[in-house]
Amino acid sequence: MPPKRCRFYKNKFPELEDVVMVEVKSIAEMGAYVELLEYDGVEGMILLSELSRRRIRSINKLVRVGKTEAVVVLRVDEGRGYIDLSKRRVSPDEVAKCENRYSEAKIVNSILRTVADATGYDLEELYEKTAWKLEEGDKPGSSYQAFKKAIVETPELFDTFGLPENVKEKLVEKVKHRLMPNTVKIRAEVDAQCYAYEGIEAVKSALKAGLEESTDDFKIQINLIAPPTYKIETVALDRKLGIDALNTCIERIRSELEARDGELQVRSEPQAVSDEDEKKLKERMDEAGQEEEEEEEDDEE
Structure with missing residues (x-):
């Protein structure tokens, strides 16, 4: 054992x-x-x-x-x-740093003990081939961030440990379970308009160009809230990178619109949204839909 x-x-x-x-x-x-x-x-x-x-x-x-x-x-x-x-x-700053390092190292220890217990692999040897190997030339406890990065950016890291396949698979499973970062929804709101001859077709074309800025990491969605306001959204593991992706999309739409004598105004800059933000947006969209229905009824009368 x-x-x-x-x-x-x-x-x-x-x-x-x-x-x-x-x-x-x-x-x-x-x-x-x-x-x-x-x-x-x-x-x-x-x-x-x-x-x-x-x-x-x-x-x-x-x-x-x-x-x-x-x-x-x-x-x-x-x-x-x-x-x-x-x-x-010990200064208060040193206490905080020590507590953070210990917390992260404790999580790594829990992961490795679970893997060793589940596979019968020697725990110290598992440390030698994984966490301690990752910390060579770096500070103690740095393996936590290396494991966390491997989940999203460098999954090939797990192949470098030289572990039996069953042990590697269990390690990947447990690291993902404990360290997988939470996703965050990023949203911006813009007004897209064009009063030139192309009109609505120019707006549609510009929005389509914005969608082309989607990547494997950032799937961008654009939906109408109420003319001329659109919401632009993506889901990201890294908040800053998600915001950067939406800013790139917005500039692409702006460029396409201005080339057709249209304009784009940013109503709200890209930012992470909460459940409360989602609720408020739904209420706005419901109200806009209700107003549109009332206008159609008035036109029919």
């Missing part, structure tokens, strides 16, 4: 001045005994003098058993497995 636990990073111990995440296991007169969560439970100690910059009246008010803390490494004795740590020397 593969081991149930494994350190998150290739090095068995942290380096001096690394900021690491620990869990307090017990409290004594000298300080707090802790386990380094990213290093497979290696033990360390936060000395009493390193708990706070202020005078310590009660150690129990500063730390408690079971609490996780971001601390900095002061000394490492690998031979004795002895690590001195400090809480008081």
Whole structure:
């Protein structure tokens, strides 16, 4: 059976001045005994003098058993497995960065443990061939972003690990399940008009040209809200790239219209839309449709 636990990073111990995440296991007169969560439970100690910059009246008010803390490494004795740590020397910015790195590394650890358990593959060897390989020459924990990027941009990355096919397939499945980014809908609204002889045909031609800016990554849709207003939409994994795609589409439509003596005005710039935005747009389109029906009835009378 593969081991149930494994350190998150290739090095068995942290380096001096690394900021690491620990869990307090017990409290004594000298300080707090802790386990380094990213290093497979290696033990360390936060000395009493390193708990706070202020005078310590009660150690129990500063730390408690079971609490996780971001601390900095002061000394490492690998031979004795002895690590001195400090809480008081860690800045709020360092705490935030450590918590973010730990959160991401914990997700990678969960993915790899699940794959190892499901396939019977050795967990440490799986780390060696995947996460630790990705982190060579980079900072610990960077494999999270590499896995996330592989889902969308570089799926061939999984072929470089040299894993048995069943293990690779399970890894791809679990990475997609945990790290697949959420899609976001991007929308813009424009007024497209042409009072020249071509009129509506010029508008249709320009909108058709805008649709030609669709790609495999960004499928663009253009629909009428109420003359002369159109909505232009796409769904994207990356908000900024989605906005860029719609801006390119808008400029294409503008260019085509102006070449036919028409004009395009942007009513709302490309932006991510919420469920509430969708609801409001539907209400607008329903109202516009109702007004159109009433006008047709008046014409018939």
